Every structure is written in C-alpha cells, then in structure tokens.
Amino acid sequence: VQLQASGGGLVEAGGSMRLSCVASRRTSSNNGVGWFRQAPGKEREFVAGISWNGGDTLYADSVKGRFTISRDRAKDTVYLQMNSLKPEDTAVYYCAVARSSYASRNAESYRYWGQGTLVTVSS
Numbered sequence: 001v002q003l004q005a006s007g008g009g010l011v012e013a014g015g016s017m018r019l020s021c022v023a024s025r026r027t028s029s030n031n032g033v034g035w036f037r038q039a040p041g042k043e044r045e046f047v048a049g050i051s052w053n054g055g056d057t058l059y060a061d062s063v064k065g066r067f068t069i070s071r072d073r074a075k076d077t078v079y080l081q082m083n084s085l086k087p088e089d090t091a092v093y094y095c096a097v098a099r100s101s102y103a104s105r106n107a108e109s110y111r112y113w114g115q116g117t118l119v120t121v122s123s
Helices: none
Strands: 003-004 009-012 017-023 033-038 045-050 057-059 069-070 078-080 093-097 110-113 116-122
Touching: 003 093, 017 033, 017 093, 033 078, 045 069, 045 093, 045 110, 057 069, 078 093
Parallel strands: 009 116
Antiparallel strands: 003 017, 017 078, 033 045, 033 093, 045 057, 069 078, 093 110, 093 116
C-alpha cells in the first residue's frame, strides 16, 4: 500500500497552497478519499472528502468555501486546493483511503493513511 501526501510548507495568511495525495491504483481507484488534519495539541479532524468518481464531496464547516477537493483518476491523485489560508489552518495534513466508495467525516471509515505533510500559515 502506498499513499503519499505532499505540497505542504510555509505560507502567509491569505495565501494559497495545493496538497497532493498519490495512491496506488489498486488501493484507491474505487474508493473515497479524505483529508484530515491535526494541529499541535489537538485531535485529528476531518477536512474534506471525495467519492470514488469525484461526484460527491464533503467539507468541514471551517474550510467550506475556502478549500476544494478534487481527484484525477488517471493520475491516481487527489488534490486539496487551499485558499484564503488562516493561521488556524496550521496542522499536519493527512490523506486517507476510505473503506467504501464514498468519503466520510469519520476517521474510522478509512483504511489506509498517508504519512502527512505539514502546513504552516504565518500571521
């Protein structure tokens, strides 16, 4: 199983960043994919999710209207476009492959997890 998240780094508040999650076709092509994040001292939280064909998406209220999740099945890649970033978006971001064809807000619904990529938003 291979799940690789990338694209994190340092950005100023109000800026944008795009995260990528590459998963092996065998593990993700028919599955939903989600992004979660964990800030220092806080619990992991759901950010966004997308169904197997990209037709259904879910967002946390805190990122709705600022973040967009998408997937390119030909490239086995899921993206998280993050705009209007805020310092409170600072966290390690993880992508995960769901057990089913649809994403979920519940972390228990995910089978495979990537290693995480750090996003730091400066004020």
